[in-house]
Amino acid sequence: MPELRKDPVVGRWMIIATERAKRPTDFGVGQKVEEKGISCPFDEGHEGETPPEVFTIRQEGSRPNGPGWEVRVIPNFSPIFRIEGDINRRAKGMYDTMYGVGAHEVILETPHHIRSMAELEESQVAKVITTYAHRLTDLEKDPRFKYVLIFKNHGESAGGGNILHTRSQLIAMAVTPKLIKEELLGAQHYFDYRERCIFCDMIQQEIETGARVVLETDAIVCFCPYASPFPFEMWILPKRHSPDFWKISETEKRELASVMKRALSNLSHALQDPPYNYVLHTAPFRREKRGYWKTIEEDFHWHLEIMPRLTRVAGFEWGSGVYINPTPPEEAATYLRNSEVADGTIKARSHHG
Amino acid sequence: MAQLRRDPITGRWIITEIEHPKGPADFEIESHQKRNGNCPFCYGNEHMTPPEIEAFRESGTSRNGPGWFTRVVPNKFPALQIEGNLDRLGVGIYDRTNGIGAHEVIIETPHHEKELSDLTPEEIRHVLNAYRHRSLDLRGDKRLKYMMIFKNYGQSAGASLEHPHSQLIALPFVPKRVLEELKGAARYYEYRDRCGYCDMIDQELEENERVVCQNAEFLAFAPFVSRFPFECWLLPKEHASDFSQIQDKDLVLLAELLKDLLSRLKRVLRDPSYNLLLHTSPVENFYEESYHWHMEIMPRLTQVMGFEWGTGFYINPTPPEAAVSYLRDTQVQKND
Numbered sequence: 001m002p003e004l005r006k007d008p009v010v011g012r013w014m015i016i017a018t019e020r021a022k023r024p025t026d027f028g029v030g031q032k033v034e035e036k037g038i039s040c041p042f043d044e045g046h047e048g049e050t051p052p053e054v055f056t057i058r059q060e061g062s063r064p065n066g067p068g069w070e071v072r073v074i075p076n077f078s079p080i081f082r083i084e085g086d087i088n089r090r091a092k093g094m095y096d097t098m099y100g101v102g103a104h105e106v107i108l109e110t111p112h113h114i115r116s117m118a119e120l121e122e123s124q125v126a127k128v129i130t131t132y133a134h135r136l137t138d139l140e141k142d143p144r145f146k147y148v149l150i151f152k153n154h155g156e157s158a159g160g161g162n163i164l165h166t167r168s169q170l171i172a173m174a175v176t177p178k179l180i181k182e183e184l185l186g187a188q189h190y191f192d193y194r195e196r197c198i199f200c201d202m203i204q205q206e207i208e209t210g211a212r213v214v215l216e217t218d219a220i221v222c223f224c225p226y227a228s229p230f231p232f233e234m235w236i237l238p239k240r241h242s243p244d245f246w247k248i249s250e251t252e253k254r255e256l257a258s259v260m261k262r263a264l265s266n267l268s269h270a271l272q273d274p275p276y277n278y279v280l281h282t283a284p285f286r287r288e289k290r291g292y293w294k295t296i297e298e299d300f301h302w303h304l305e306i307m308p309r310l311t312r313v314a315g316f317e318w319g320s321g322v323y324i325n326p327t328p329p330e331e332a333a334t335y336l337r338n339s340e341v342a343d344g345t346i347k348a349r350s351h352h353g
Numbered sequence: 354m355a356q357l358r359r360d361p362i363t364g365r366w367i368i369t370e371i372e373h374p375k376g377p378a379d380f381e382i383e384s385h386q387k388r389n390g391n392c393p394f395c396y397g398n399e400h401m402t403p404p405e406i407e408a409f410r411e412s413g414t415s416r417n418g419p420g421w422f423t424r425v426v427p428n429k430f431p432a433l434q435i436e437g438n439l440d441r442l443g444v445g446i447y448d449r450t451n452g453i454g455a456h457e458v459i460i461e462t463p464h465h466e467k468e469l470s471d472l473t474p475e476e477i478r479h480v481l482n483a484y485r486h487r488s489l490d491l492r493g494d495k496r497l498k499y500m501m502i503f504k505n506y507g508q509s510a511g512a513s514l515e516h517p518h519s520q521l522i523a524l525p526f527v528p529k530r531v532l533e534e535l536k537g538a539a540r541y542y543e544y545r546d547r548c549g550y551c552d553m554i555d556q557e558l559e560e561n562e563r564v565v566c567q568n569a570e571f572l573a574f575a576p577f578v579s580r581f582p583f584e585c586w587l588l589p590k591e592h593a594s595d596f597s598q599i600q601d602k603d604l605v606l607l608a609e610l611l612k613d614l615l616s617r618l619k620r621v622l623r624d625p626s627y628n629l630l631l632h633t634s635p636v637e638n639f640y641e642e643s644y645h646w647h648m649e650i651m652p653r654l655t656q657v658m659g660f661e662w663g664t665g666f667y668i669n670p671t672p673p674e675a676a677v678s679y680l681r682d683t684q685v686q687k688n689d
Contacts, residue, residue: 080668093556094549095577149664159656177664198446205445226447314511315503315628316432316522318651321530324432 042165044069044111051075054105055134057127070124071131072108073170079104080171087144087174101144103172107131108165115164116154116273118264126257128168129248132280135170136246140285145172147180147284150245155275158309176284183281184293184300191299199301200241202226212329214336215262217255222263224329224336230307231327232271232336234263237303243283245302260304263336267308270339275309394424394516396463402426406457407486409479423479424460425487425521431456432522439496439525453496455523459483465516468506468624470615472517477608480519484631485604487521488597492636497523499531499635507626510653519629527635534632535640542643550645551592553577563673565617565680570603571610575673575680582655582671583622583680585614587648594644596633611648617680618652626653 041049047065055073062068075083081102089098109128110120117125132150139148152168153159176184190198206212206223214234215222222236236259238252248256267276282302286293317323393401396419405417407425414420433454441450461480462472469477488500504519505511527535541549557563557574565573565585573587587610589603599607618625633646661667 092577093560094552095556157656177666179664201446205447209445226444312509312511314505315630316501316520318628319503319530319630319632319649320499320501320522320524320528321533322524322528 040113040163040165042106042108042163042167043113047072051077055131055138057131067111069111071127072111073105073131073135074108076104076106076169081173098174101174103139103142103145103170105135105170107135107150107168107170109167110165113164114166116264116268117152117166118261118268120166120261122254122257122261125261126253129253129257129260132168132170133246133248133253136244136282139170139172140246142172143287144174145285146174146287147176148172148282149177149180150280150282152276152278154277155273155309158275158277160275180281180284184284184296187299187301188293188295191295197241197299197301199237199303203237203239212333214266214333215259217259219249219252220255220259222259224333226329228325228329228332229323231310231325232267232274232308232332233329234267234306234336235303236260236263236306237301241298241301243296243300243302245280245282263306266336266339267306270335271308271310276306277309278304278306280304392465392514392516393429394458394460394463394514394518395465399424402458403429407483407490409482419463421463422476423462423483425483426458426460428456428458428520433524435494450525453525455491455494455497455521457487457521459487459502459519459521461517461519467517468615468619469504469517470612470619472612474605474608474612477612478604481599481604481608481611484519484521485597485599488633491521491523494523496525497636499524499527500633501528501531502631502633504629505626506629507653510626510628512626531632531635535635535644538645539640539643548592548643548645550588550647554588554590563677565677566610566613568606568610570606573610573614575676577673579669579671579673579676580667581651581653582669583618583625583652583676584669584673585618585650585680587611587614587650588645589647592642593646594634594641595638596631596646614650617683618650620683621679622652622654627651628653 040046044067047053047067047069051074052065053069053072053074056064056069057071058064058069081100081104083101083103085099085101087098087101089096091097107128109117110124114120117128120128136148136150139145149171150168151171153161154166156162187198190196194201202225203221207216207221212223212226213221214224219239220236221239222234224233225235236256238248238256240249240252242248267274280302281304283296283300284293286296311324311326313323391401392398399405399417399419403426405421405424405426408416408421409423410421433452433456435453435455437451437453439450439453441448443449459480461469462476464471469480472480484502488502491497491500501522501524502519503522506517538549541547541552545552553576554572557572563574563577565575567573567590570590571587572590573585575584576586587607589599589607593599618627628651630649630651631646632649634640634644638644655668655670
């Protein structure tokens with residue numbers, strides 16, 4: 001059983017994955033990951049090679065765990081968390097520990113062996129978004145869970161693994177993770193002071209300034225945040241104030257799909273398909289008994305953070321939490337705006353000098 | 354000129370380069386090994402670095418020439434610069450300041466082919482002494498609030514030069530991660546009237562499940578809350594918040610234990626890349642009773658993925674108790 005442990009000083013939780021325990025010889029230092037063979041367990045027709053599906057969007061008349069699906073959600077082969085059991089939070093001397101109860105799912109974004117979300121049709125990206133919303137709605141019903149994190153690891157150095165089939169992951173957990181909580185507290189603090197949503201203020205300022213905006217539709221905006229920790233980082237937000245991703249409207253869904261596809265394509269073309277992570281930031285589940293997020297409806301705003309993995313996080317960043325970003329977001333936005341795709345060729349405007 | 358920017362939500366500061374921004378073509382997506390034939394940190398190449406700030410050298414040798422044991426020079430490509438004013442200002446809802454600070458390189462040894470753990474305790478003492486000296490000296494500059502001393506060893510730990518070196522970045526603010534730790538420690542102290550790290554040392558010694566090695570003054574263990582496999586901490590057994598106040602006699606003992614710990618890691622993990630961080634109190638030390646300086650050594654064995662970035666949760670595939678069982682068993686050759 002995996003175990004969660006809490007740092008008594010900083011309040012940071014971590015997971016001891018006992019079943020994934022590694023010996024020194026298990027670590028390949030600097031080895032290159034290549035796609036092994038041609039048989040992908042995530043392709044259509046290979047449904048028997050994965051655990052039974054949790055959720056699918058499938059064609060009428062097709063059968064569960066068979067072909068005919070469009071988006072398919074399965075449990076992770078080697079989950080970080082387990083769905084069964086009690087959390088059993090307790091003390092061990094000065095330390096706190098609890099069991100790693102949660103859900104860990106893989107969202108297969110296409111039945112075809114396509115390596116990148118940027119290569120999917122907009123309508124297919126929209127189905128992935130629908131799936132995210134569905135899973136969030138469903139997991140909200142399990143009272144053990146406080147937070148569901150949806151994220152994507154693309155490319156080797158972003159943790160994308162050795163199977164080049166585009167997919168996202170979902171982890172439902174019993175605690176609100178520290179970094180999310182920090183963000184929630186920050187937003188709450190701003191709201192206390194100004195009685196406005198900080199993300200709404202940010203959107204307004206970004207659209208007015210324009211310097212960091214990458215893409216914009218009626219309902220959705222994508223920009224490089226002012227204080228991007230990472231080069232070419234992008235945030236995508238709905239213009240309408242909304243704390244919960246799963247309450248996304250049909251229009252927002254359609255436009256989000258379009259913005260996500262274009263933003264990821266532009267990123268891919270500007271930087272030759274770099275590794276990246278994206279993380280969906282949505283409000284935690286509000287349980288009736290736990291009323292401490294009093295103003296969350298008003299102060300938090302869901303968004304997607306896309307973080308290309310271009311720089312190494314080294315000692316200084318780890319120790320300080322201060323990130324050295326060699327590309328100002330204004331510069332990054334210029335590249336990302338101008339990197340357009342036409343007939344499969346790249347038309348990235350060249351940089352001065 | 355670099356610019357500092359503050360995230361209005363999390364309070365996180367970043368530094369961004371304004372004058373020499375990198376474009377897409379400047380990034381290497383694939384990693385590759387480089388062999389630098391003419392190393393600026395080697396004996397005889399002292400002219401290749403900016404003039405030295407400080408050096409521990411044989412008597413009779415002259416500045417910026419050979420004959421040194423440990424040499425401190427300004428970073429040629431500093432993240433922050435020492436000249437100028439902070440000029441804090443608001444940009445709409447955002448805040449910014451200029452990137453003022455110091456960025457120094459501590460060249461640990463003239464021997465290019467050696468690693469910190471290969472040095473003798475006496476040689477390591479010079480390195481630690483340089484850490485201490487630089488921290489104390491930079492306090493003279495009232496703009497600087499925190500000295501971050503760290504070491505990146507190996508490419509995947511972020512080292513761009515092979516020659517053994519550490520770095521020091523002096524910041525005009527106390528960085529977020531450090532502040533979190535200081536505040537967390539202060540909260541613990543407020544509640545129990547004891548230092549949390551002292552409690553940790555007591556519990557670790559008592560349980561003896563995660564202790565790697567120790568001597569009269571220092572203890573090395575794999576923390577209960579290791580974020581990374583084989584992460585190790587090294588602390589003084591006596592309560593002390595500020596590393597730079599360390600006594601000379603303790604410096605030798607620290608050098609010995611650090612060598613022991615690094616040698617174990619090197620042996621068990623076949624010379625892994627690692628980051629070493631010195632966590633100490635800020636210049637304005639309101640945390641004398643509640644904080645406890647320590648070193649954190651984090652081998653770079655796993656990749657930090659989307660989940661970790663999104664949550665601050667780290668997935669550690671090796672429980673510290675298991676890591677310790679390997680680290681304890683290894684035979685460490687006695688020096689010389």
